Amino acid sequence: MICPYCQQEMQKGELTADGRRGITWWPSDGPSWNRVIVAKNALWQSQAEAFYCGTCKKILIDV
Numbered sequence: 001m002i003c004p005y006c007q008q009e010m011q012k013g014e015l016t017a018d019g020r021r022g023i024t025w026w027p028s029d030g031p032s033w034n035r036v037i038v039a040k041n042a043l044w045q046s047q048a049e050a051f052y053c054g055t056c057k058k059i060l061i062d063v
């Protein structure tokens with residue numbers, strides 16, 4: 001997916017929350033330490049495919 005803000009390729013990944021760690025974006029490819037902490041607290045377990053732009057610090061989610 002192309003970032004609508006800077007027109008560069010975004011990284012594919014997933015947003016997850018497991019009730020212990022906060023909401024986290026995990027890259028589909030590459031090392032797990034490239035994850036992005038979105039929120040420190042989470043109430044329930046969930047996940048959604050999400051695209052991340054490291055230049056703009058934006059995450060896009062299809063609904």
Ligand SMILES: [Zn+2]
Nearest residue numbers: 003006053056
């Ligand atoms: Zn961007």
